[in-house]
Amino acid sequence: MSDSTGMGVPSGNAGDIVLEARGLNKRYGKVVALDSADFELRRNEILAVIGDNGAGKSTLIKALCGAVIPDAGEVLLGGQVVHFRSPMEARLAGIETVYQNLALSPALSIADNMFLGREMRRRDIFGQLFRTLDRSAMNKIARDKLSELGLMTIQNISQSVETLSGGQRQGVAVARAAAFGSRVIIMDEPTAALGVKESRRVLELMLDVKRRGLPIVLISHNMPHVFEVADRIHIHRLGKRIAVIDPKQYSMSDAVAIMTGAMKPPVEGATGPAQHYTVGEEGPHP
Numbered sequence: 147m148s149d150s151t152g153m154g155v156p157s158g159n160a161g162d163i164v165l166e167a168r169g170l171n172k173r174y175g176k177v178v179a180l181d182s183a184d185f186e187l188r189r190n191e192i193l194a195v196i197g198d199n200g201a202g203k204s205t206l207i208k209a210l211c212g213a214v215i216p217d218a219g220e221v222l223l224g225g226q227v228v229h230f231r232s233p234m235e236a237r238l239a240g241i242e243t244v245y246q247n248l249a250l251s252p253a254l255s256i257a258d259n260m261f262l263g264r265e266m267r268r269r270d271i272f273g274q275l276f277r278t279l280d281r282s283a284m285n286k287i288a289r290d291k292l293s294e295l296g297l298m299t300i301q302n303i304s305q306s307v308e309t310l311s312g313g314q315r316q317g318v319a320v321a322r323a324a325a326f327g328s329r330v331i332i333m334d335e336p337t338a339a340l341g342v343k344e345s346r347r348v349l350e351l352m353l354d355v356k357r358r359g360l361p362i363v364l365i366s367h368n369m370p371h372v373f374e375v376a377d378r379i380h381i382h383r384l385g386k387r388i389a390v391i392d393p394k395q396y397s398m399s400d401a402v403a404i405m406t407g408a409m410k411p412p413v414e415g416a417t418g419p420a421q422h423y424t425v426g427e428e429g430p431h432p
């Protein structure tokens with residue numbers, strides 16, 4: 147089997163790749179946020195994306211979901227080149243994203259936020275003539291989804307999102323993604339604002355979504371979380387992917403060392419952990 151990642155982790159068949167990016171570039175003035183970045187998400191996996199602050203993780207994710215238009219490079223969904231011009235286009239194609247800076251509208255209700263951009267209209271004459279929203283249907287579905295996912299106990303589905311705690315808001319965003327994503331779910335630091343119990347619930351939800359057949363991209367700084375749920379780990383550094391590692395073969399400290407440049411990334415065909423440049427605080431492979 148060929149190693150198309152070139153990074154030590156054997157690749158599956160081409161048909162296993164759900165979402166892919168090749169040679170993405172994105173500049174902000176003099177800042178190079180993406181420098182010929184590659185990306186590959188496979189069927190039935192949770193792919194973690196890790197990297198230092200400013201490495202370009204969020205920009206990569208935004209380029210995959212239409213929130214950022216790359217200067218160069220291409221994005222492929224199911225093997226077809228796509229040109230998303232907005233997150234809504236990506237959502238319509240089945241890619242749901244939970245952004246790091248929550249893309250919820252605080253003044254709107256929980257239900258309205260869940261249906262933002264895909265509101266249901268009443269089927270009667272009011273819906274046809276005046277495009278009147280079917281609030282009771284949306285409220286019911288929102289309530290069902292949230293309780294089905296067990297993410298939170300919501301007293302009142304029509305309360306505004308600004309009255310929720312940070313963790314509850316995150317719950318709404320995650321529930322929305324899990325409820326509507328049909329091809330890919332992307333989560334940028336989904337547990338960063340959450341307490342221990344809420345984080346646990348989100349991790350379980352991710353495993354649950356994976357079991358239901360949807361692949362997930364998880365951007366996270368939380369190494370225990372990453373190592374608990376990820377099938378593969380994409381390491382991003384200075385605007386590009388420098389390695390993809392198997393969490394079963396590398397320790398957390400190795401992953402951090404590769405991410406920060408203290409350890410050489412594995413090269414093509416490598417099987418075991420790479421060598422440290424210097425012996426720092428990162429201990430040897432356990």
Ligand SMILES: Nc1ncnc2c1ncn2[C@@H]1O[C@H](COP(=O)(O)OP(=O)(O)O)[C@@H](O)[C@H]1O
Nearest residue numbers: 174177179197198199200201202203204205206
């Ligand atoms: N909208 C923007 N305008 C200017 N610079 C940006 C913008 N978005 C990201 N950057 C810069 O691009 C680089 C990568 O940022 P980002 O993708 O947010 O990294 P990460 O998510 O890995 O922390 C950083 O230097 C950041 O300051």
Ligand SMILES: [Mg+2]
Nearest residue numbers: 203204205246
């Ligand atoms: Mg970020």
